[in-house]
Amino acid sequence: MSRSRFSLLILLRRGLMHRRTRSLAALFSLIVSAAVATALLTLYASLNQKLHQQFRAFGANIILTAPDGAALPPETLSTARAISGPESRIVPFAYAVAQTADGAPIVVAGTDFSAVRAVDRWWQVSHWPDAENLSADSTATAALIGTRAKNFLPGENFSLTYNGHALPLHAAGTVHTGGAEDSRVYLPLAAFTAWTSVPATTLEIQAPGSAAQVQRLLDRLRLALPGVEVHAVRQLVESEGRVVDRTRALMFYSLLLIALTVAICVLATLMASVLERRRDFAIMKALGSTQHQVSLLFLLEAILLALIGAVVGYFLGNLLAFLIGEWNFHTAILPLWQIAPQVLLLNLMVAILAGGVPMRILRAMKPATLLRGE
Amino acid sequence: MFFRLLMESFLRQRRRKLLAGLAILLGTTAVTAMLAIGASVGDAINRELSSYGANLVVTPKADTLDVEMGGVSIRPATAGNYLHEADLTKLKGIFWRNNITDISPELPLDVTLATSTQTTARTVSTPALVPALGLWFRHTLRYGAGSSAETYTMGAPAMHPWWKLRGNWPTNDATNEAVLGSTLAAQDHLALGDLLLINGAQIRITGIVSAGDATDRMVLLPLALAQQIIGYPGAVRRVYVSALTKPEDALARRNPDSLPPKLRDRWYCSPYANSIAYQIQEALPYAHAEQIRRVAQGEGTILQRISGLMWLVALAALLSAAFAVAASMTTAILERQQEIGLMRALGASRAAVANLFFAETTLLALLSGTLGYLLGSLLANRIGQQIFQSAIPFNPVLLPAALGLAVFVSLAGGAPSVIRTLRMDPAVVLREDT
Numbered sequence: 001m002s003r004s005r006f007s008l009l010i011l012l013r014r015g016l017m018h019r020r021t022r023s024l025a026a027l028f029s030l031i032v033s034a035a036v037a038t039a040l041l042t043l044y045a046s047l048n049q050k051l052h053q054q055f056r057a058f059g060a061n062i063i064l065t066a067p068d069g070a071a072l073p074p075e076t077l078s079t080a081r082a083i084s085g086p087e088s089r090i091v092p093f094a095y096a097v098a099q100t101a102d103g104a105p106i107v108v109a110g111t112d113f114s115a116v117r118a119v120d121r122w123w124q125v126s127h128w129p130d131a132e133n134l135s136a137d138s139t140a141t142a143a144l145i146g147t148r149a150k151n152f153l154p155g156e157n158f159s160l161t162y163n164g165h166a167l168p169l170h171a172a173g174t175v176h177t178g179g180a181e182d183s184r185v186y187l188p189l190a191a192f193t194a195w196t197s198v199p200a201t202t203l204e205i206q207a208p209g210s211a212a213q214v215q216r217l218l219d220r221l222r223l224a225l226p227g228v229e230v231h232a233v234r235q236l237v238e239s240e241g242r243v244v245d246r247t248r249a250l251m252f253y254s255l256l257l258i259a260l261t262v263a264i265c266v267l268a269t270l271m272a273s274v275l276e277r278r279r280d281f282a283i284m285k286a287l288g289s290t291q292h293q294v295s296l297l298f299l300l301e302a303i304l305l306a307l308i309g310a311v312v313g314y315f316l317g318n319l320l321a322f323l324i325g326e327w328n329f330h331t332a333i334l335p336l337w338q339i340a341p342q343v344l345l346l347n348l349m350v351a352i353l354a355g356g357v358p359m360r361i362l363r364a365m366k367p368a369t370l371l372r373g374e
Numbered sequence: 375m376f377f378r379l380l381m382e383s384f385l386r387q388r389r390r391k392l393l394a395g396l397a398i399l400l401g402t403t404a405v406t407a408m409l410a411i412g413a414s415v416g417d418a419i420n421r422e423l424s425s426y427g428a429n430l431v432v433t434p435k436a437d438t439l440d441v442e443m444g445g446v447s448i449r450p451a452t453a454g455n456y457l458h459e460a461d462l463t464k465l466k467g468i469f470w471r472n473n474i475t476d477i478s479p480e481l482p483l484d485v486t487l488a489t490s491t492q493t494t495a496r497t498v499s500t501p502a503l504v505p506a507l508g509l510w511f512r513h514t515l516r517y518g519a520g521s522s523a524e525t526y527t528m529g530a531p532a533m534h535p536w537w538k539l540r541g542n543w544p545t546n547d548a549t550n551e552a553v554l555g556s557t558l559a560a561q562d563h564l565a566l567g568d569l570l571l572i573n574g575a576q577i578r579i580t581g582i583v584s585a586g587d588a589t590d591r592m593v594l595l596p597l598a599l600a601q602q603i604i605g606y607p608g609a610v611r612r613v614y615v616s617a618l619t620k621p622e623d624a625l626a627r628r629n630p631d632s633l634p635p636k637l638r639d640r641w642y643c644s645p646y647a648n649s650i651a652y653q654i655q656e657a658l659p660y661a662h663a664e665q666i667r668r669v670a671q672g673e674g675t676i677l678q679r680i681s682g683l684m685w686l687v688a689l690a691a692l693l694s695a696a697f698a699v700a701a702s703m704t705t706a707i708l709e710r711q712q713e714i715g716l717m718r719a720l721g722a723s724r725a726a727v728a729n730l731f732f733a734e735t736t737l738l739a740l741l742s743g744t745l746g747y748l749l750g751s752l753l754a755n756r757i758g759q760q761i762f763q764s765a766i767p768f769n770p771v772l773l774p775a776a777l778g779l780a781v782f783v784s785l786a787g788g789a790p791s792v793i794r795t796l797r798m799d800p801a802v803v804l805r806e807d808t
Contacts, residue, residue, distance in 0.1 A: 021704065021708060021791060021794070022705065022708050025701045025704040025705050025708070026701075026705070028697065028701050029697070029698055029701035029702070032694050032697040032698055032701070033698070035694070036690070036694040039690060040687075040690070043687075051679075051680075054675060054676055054679045055672075055676065057671065057672040057675040057676065058426070058668065058669075058672035059668060059672075065444070095443045095444070097441060097443070097448065104438075104439065105439075105441045105448070106439060106441070107440075107441055107442065107443055120668070121671070122667040122668045122670075122671040122672065123667070124667060148439065148440070149439060151439075152439045176667070177666070177667045177668060178431060178664045178665050178666040178667045178668075178670075179431075179666055179667070179668060180440065180442050180445075183439050183440040183441070183442065202444070231586055232586070233586070233587075234536045234585070234586035234587075235425075235426060235427060235534070235536045235586075236426070238425075238535075238536050239422070239423070239425045239426055239535075239536075242422060242425075243419065243422050243423065243676065243680075246418075246419075246422065246761050246762060247419070247680050247683075249760075249761045250411065250415065250684070250757065250761055251683075251687065253757050253760075253761075254407075254408060254411065254684075254687050254688075254691070255687075257403075257404050257407060257408070257691070257753070258404055258408070258687075258690070258691045258694060258695070260400070260404075261400040261401055261403065261404040261691075261694075261695055261698065262694050262695070262698045264396065264397065264400050265397040265400060265401065265695070265698030265699055265701070265702050266698060266701075266702075268393040268394065268396060268397045268702045268705075269397075269698070269701045269702040269704075269705045271393065272390070272393055272394075272702065272705040272706060272709055273705050273708075275709075276705070276708065276709045320690065324683070324686045324687075324690075327682070327686065328679060328682040328683050328686055329679060
């Protein structure tokens with residue numbers, strides 16, 4: 001028994017090493033198939049999350065307002081923050097109509113600049129108001145002026161009046177969006193509330209995840225904040241789901257097509273390389289090997305190649321997925337360990353199928369016929 | 375003799391040719407389909423993204439400051455300047471007119487709402503003044519004159535696909551029909567078909583719309599009726615435009631008037647949101663057009679990511695198909711080492727054998743490649759139909775690319791083994807492979 005195993009190992013090694021080009025071609029195709037399977041499966045698995053993440057470029061997808069323009073209850077922000085979790089971003093807004101020096105009405109808004117900066121990435125801001133601006137002119141509040149509003153204000157330093165209270169302001173920068181923001185003046189929320197005594201009237205929440213996840217968050221917010229109007233930005237949520245679904249469907253078909261192509265090419269390569277060795281097969285049988293032993297040898301060869309191919313391909317595939325993530329989404333797509341067994345299984349199946357089909361053909365033939373020629 | 379050998383090789387070794395040919399065929403199919411999809415996915419996604427609404431807005435140039443909070447304008451409707459409704463046809467005359475998919479003019483105003491004398495059962499409890507919006511619903515825009523005139527149907531419903539309507543939009547140019555926002559309707563217990571007095575005129579409610587924003591508290595009127603109410607025929611406060619645009623790049627952000635002529639032409643002839651806005655301003659010199667950055671920038675990001683993804687996947691398909699085909703060609707040639715040895719032993723020169731093999735491979739690659747191109751194009755077409763309800767057209771540019779690739783990869787896969795075998799002594803080759 002030990003002798004036969006010993007000779008089997010020698011045969012296996014010889015079989016693989018003797019005609020190296022053929023073995024390398026087979027191994028190479030098995031590496032390609034494993035790498036492609038790994039890269040595409042990893043990409044597909046993280047696609048949903050990556051795509052939804054891209055849609056956050058449209059900003060907030062949930063809006064909380066008090067009915068009839070009233071102020072939100074003071075604990076709303078902390079409750080919303082607790083419910084929506086650390087991955088959501090929340091921007092508070094408060095609005096009031098103030099007067100310029102010549103009595104014209106202008107919308108003034110109070111907000112949290114660092115939150116706006118993270119959520120409303122389309123705001124084109126020349127310079128964000130920050131601590132620097134405040135220290136430069138400590139008496140005036142640093143404000144962000146809409147590009148349209150700028151034309152109606154006297155200059156960098158001006159004051160606005162609300163309810164008889166004047167507030168000196170300093171234009172730290174301008175904001176341009178092409179929307180209603182262009183006609184407004186933005187202040188830090190604390191300064192705004194101190195001036196107008198209007199607290200936040202709107203919370204804009206940028207929540208991650210799919211439409212279903214956003215819907216669940218909406219339901220939880222409605223339950224926890226009964227007096228507040230909670231609604232999704234329908235325009236964003238509906239289209240997002242559709243575009244993500246269609247992109248995923250497109251990817252799915254692409255993956256299927258690529259996987260099928262590679263699998264059949266690999267199958268063709270391996271089958272040809274087994275068929276090529278029908279003479280080895282015939283000689284072994286002529287020398288007295290059983291059908292069983294010969295099949296085992298060929299199968300072991302295929303399995304060994306498939307194993308090496310799967311291990312090398314798995315690493316190459318993860319590298320490919322990582323690079324695609326970096327190039328396209330600017331975030332890494334990390335290896336998924338759970339797909340390793342699937343890749344291995346897939347490779348083994350291809351190898352065994354590729355070895356098995358020609359074996360069945362060869363089994364039916366007599367060694368003498370095979371040795372004589374075609 | 376050469377052609378006979380070539381012919382016989384194809385006729386006699388059908389299994390081998392079939393396997394190698396199948397590999398090339400599938401490789402070209404996958405690559406063609408992926409490239410065709412990659413090339414047209416941008417347009418398809420762009421059309422999907424137009425459901426985000428307008429990405430451009432046109433306003434009068436010398437305007438008063440908007441006083442708008444929560445989507446409701448506080449400024450009196452009669453203040454400031456207007457655009458002229460008749461001028462909107464000019465938007466369909468600009469360079470990128472075909473990229474403009476929808477135009478929706480708006481005229482905000484306040485109206486008084488009262489119960490019509492004919493419906494005694496209902497009483498309106500709203501404050502006398504409610505915000506209203508004059509809109510196109512299904513307006514027919516005619517561009518050009520005579521028989522070459524093109525007509526387009528445009529308006530607010532197409533601009534806001536997320537609006538959910540119960541009932542119908544007012545018919546074209548009707549001045550006695552309106553749609554109510556759902557919150558307003560619920561608040562006043564108004565229903566479809568009710569008659570209302572809006573600023574004294576009798577109006578029938580043909581629909582109730584839910585938009586999920588401030589529109590839910592408004593009355594939506596046909597534009598002509600709104601103009602009649604404020605007493606400015608043809609007046610429009612702002613126009614929303616939805617256009618298919620190209621994502622913004624470094625060039626798009628430049629000021630066209632400071633660019634050298636050649637770059638300026640490129641800027642002008644690229645469908646950037648900025649260049650379309652610029653062309654709208656050329657067509658309407660008294661207006662100010664600009665991109666709505668929230669929509670335009672977001673769309674740009676999504677478009678770039680998705681088409682980038684498809685290109686990368688197409689590249690991965692190309693590489694893996696190339697490797698897989700090369701490997702199967704290597705094996706296909708290795709199988710035939712004896713044949714090479716035999717031909718050499720019978721006196722064929724190295725060049726003659728190499729020529730035969732390369733001719734064979736090229737022929738096989740061309741045949742399978744053409745089939746693969748056809749199959750791949752068909753597949754891309756079907757996938758486009760299935761996912762985006764718009765077929766991906768056959769792209770003839772891909773044929774030479776697909777064929778060139780098939781020939782190159784097959785030769786590159788087969789050549790090393792052919793050359794290696796040719797370098798060996800025929801006697802060794804013949805003995806070796808037993």
